[in-house]
Amino acid sequence: MGHVRVDIEIVNAVHRERSVVFQGALIDTGATRTTIPRALANELELEIIGRQQIQTADGSHEIDQSFALIRYEGRQTIGDIWISDTYPGVLIGVVTLESLGLAVDPGSGRLTNSEFLLL
Numbered sequence: 001m002g003h004v005r006v007d008i009e010i011v012n013a014v015h016r017e018r019s020v021v022f023q024g025a026l027i028d029t030g031a032t033r034t035t036i037p038r039a040l041a042n043e044l045e046l047e048i049i050g051r052q053q054i055q056t057a058d059g060s061h062e063i064d065q066s067f068a069l070i071r072y073e074g075r076q077t078i079g080d081i082w083i084s085d086t087y088p089g090v091l092i093g094v095v096t097l098e099s100l101g102l103a104v105d106p107g108s109g110r111l112t113n114s115e116f117l118l119l
Contacts, residue, residue, distance in 0.1 A: 003027075004104055004111065008090065010036060011069040012044045013078050020044060022090045027111070029104055031093035034070065035082040040090070041066060046081065054082065075100045 004027040012018035020040060032054075046066040054063050064083040069076060070092075077099035097103065103114040 004109055006072060006092070006111065008092065009071040010040070010044065010081075010090070011071065012046060013067055013069045014047070015045065016069065018044045025090035025092050027092045027097065027104060029094050029097070031091055032095055033080050033082050033093040034068075034096040035063075035084050035087055035091040035093070036068075037088050037090075038083055038085050041081070041083045044068065046083070048083070052082070070096055070100070072100055072102070075102070 005024045006027060007021060007023045008025040009019055009021045020043060022036075022040070041064075046068060048064045048066055050065045051062050052065050054061055066081045066083060067078060068081045069078050077096065079096050079099055097111075098114065101114055101116055102111045104110075105112045
């Protein structure tokens with residue numbers, strides 16, 4: 001399937017005039033939440049609301065947690081953001097993807113609509 005990359009807008013959910021369109025964000029259905037680099041979080045002036053223990057390929061780490069508005073092709077959601085001091089790009093996790101009503105079609109390697117489920 002290869003990598004799925006999209007252009008995504010990340011917005012400070014409290015101060016919406018602070019926003020960045022990031023080109024080439026990696027969709028990672030194996031990742032839980034969206035991760036952005038520290039420099040981008042600083043540029044957006046995102047508030048750190050806590051820290052969480054996470055697992056990566058090289059072991060367990062503690063990482064800062066914030067929240068942001070995420071927009072993609074007319075869709076938007078507010079969700080948790082992890083702030084990385086090591087990964088230089090934007091990684092879109094499955095929670096954000098599902099919150100936007102999207103899924104990855106493994107056959108085409110493209111994003112497709114998914115259903116929102118209530119019950």
